[in-house]
Amino acid sequence: EPEVTQTPSHQVTQMGQEVILRCVPISNHLYFYWYRQILGQKVEFLVSFYNNEISEKSEIFDDQFSVERPDGSNFTLKIRSTKLEDSAMYFCASETPGQGVEAFFGQGTRLTVV
Amino acid sequence: AQSVTQPDIHITVSEGASLELRCNYSYGATPYLFWYVQSPGQGLQLLLKYFSGDTLVQGIKGFEAEFKRSQSSFNLRKPSVHWSDAAEYFCAVGALATGFQKLVFGTGTRLLVSP
Numbered sequence: 616e617p618e619v620t621q622t623p624s625h626q627v628t629q630m631g632q633e634v635i636l637r638c639v640p641i642s643n644h645l646y647f648y649w650y651r652q653i654l655g656q657k658v659e660f661l662v663s664f665y666n667n668e669i670s671e672k673s674e675i676f677d678d679q680f681s682v683e684r685p686d687g688s689n690f691t692l693k694i695r696s697t698k699l700e701d702s703a704m705y706f707c708a709s710e711t712p713g714q715g716v717e718a719f720f721g722q723g724t725r726l727t728v729v
Numbered sequence: 730a731q732s733v734t735q736p737d738i739h740i741t742v743s744e745g746a747s748l749e750l751r752c753n754y755s756y757g758a759t760p761y762l763f764w765y766v767q768s769p770g771q772g773l774q775l776l777l778k779y780f781s782g783d784t785l786v787q788g789i790k791g792f793e794a795e796f797k798r799s800q801s802s803f804n805l806r807k808p809s810v811h812w813s814d815a816a817e818y819f820c821a822v823g824a825l826a827t828g829f830q831k832l833v834f835g836t837g838t839r840l841l842v843s844p
Contacts, residue, residue, distance in 0.1 A: 650832070658773070658819060658834040671831060706772060710830065717763070718832060722772035 617641045621707050621721035628697055628728055636692045636724045638707030647690045648708040648718060649682065651675065658706065664690065697728045731756040731824045735835035742810045743843050750805040750838050752820030761823035761830060762803040764794055767837075768816045776818075779803065790814070815842045 620639040628634050640647050649661040663670040664682050672680075681693045690709075694701055704725050708718040732755045742748050754760055764776040777788025784796040794805045803820060817837045823830035 646830075648831075657836045658821075658832075660831050660833065663831060717775055717778055718830065719775075720765075720773040 617719075619707055619709055619719050619721035621705075621724050623724060624722065625725045626727070628726070630699060630728055631696050634694050634697055634726060636694075636705050636707075636726070638690045638692075638709075638721055639688055640690055640707065640709030641719055642688070644709035644711050644719075646670075646710045646712060646718075647682075647684070648710075649692045650706040650708065650720075652704045652706065652723075653700075654703070661692075661705075694726075697726075699728050702726055702728045731760075731822050731833045733820050733822050733833055733835035735818075735820055735838050737838045738836070739839045739841065741841040741843055744812050745809050748805075748807045748810045748814070748840070750818050750820075750840070752803045752805065752835060753801050754803060754820070754822045755801065756822050756824065760803075762794075762796060763821040763823065763832065764788065764792070764803075764805050765819045765821060765834075766790075766816050767819065773819070776805070810840075810842055812842045812844070815840055 622637045647664040652658045662672040679695045704723045706723045707721040710718045734753045762779040765773040779796045819837045820835045821832045
């Protein structure tokens with residue numbers, strides 16, 4: 616069964632450093648998402664991406680965040696200068712367009728900012 | 730704006746007993762509703778979904794959920810809980826916009842299963 620793959624599974628970084636979280640969506644999917652889950656809290660939408668541009672972003676997704684699909688297979692989330700409060704589990708998801716579809720989630724990347 | 734409420738933060742159920750996890754949503758149009766399960770340290774696994782049609786939907790692992798429009802609810806049920814069902818359960822509503830769905834999640838219900 617096709618799946619969404621995220622790497623790394625866990626990343627520790629120092630405050631102020633840049634991090635790139637990587638995702639390989641399911642190959643025929645066209646919509647891509649990043650969600651975030653701070654420890655003990657609910658999963659929150661960050662951004663959606665379609666046709667090489669951002670479709671929608673939440674208020675969390677400020678100028679420190681960016682997304683890219685550099686090579687037609689990978690989908691990345693970059694945090695330019697990490698803060699302690701960026702520590703969270705980050706989930707990538709993808710789906711195909713149309714009615715009645717579901718988003719397939721990756722296993723997540725746990726980001727720890729120290 | 731759409732929202733999801735899961736009123737129970739924790740629920741403890743004896744193994745073999747029945748389970749019902751509550752979910753209420755707020756959304757102006759016909760909702761797309763989902764239940765996801767998250768085991769400790771794991772990602773989100775889809776249990777079941779409702780888009781239209783039969784209001785009682787069957788999912789994986791013996792779970793089912795019933796959509797009740799009049800109550801704005803989408804409660805998850807299982808007739809007999811197994812110890813392996815202990816996990817966090819998230820209800821979500823999909824807001825269809827410009828061809829894609831943004832999922833809005835509830836705060837989750839942590840299920841504990843006692844022997």
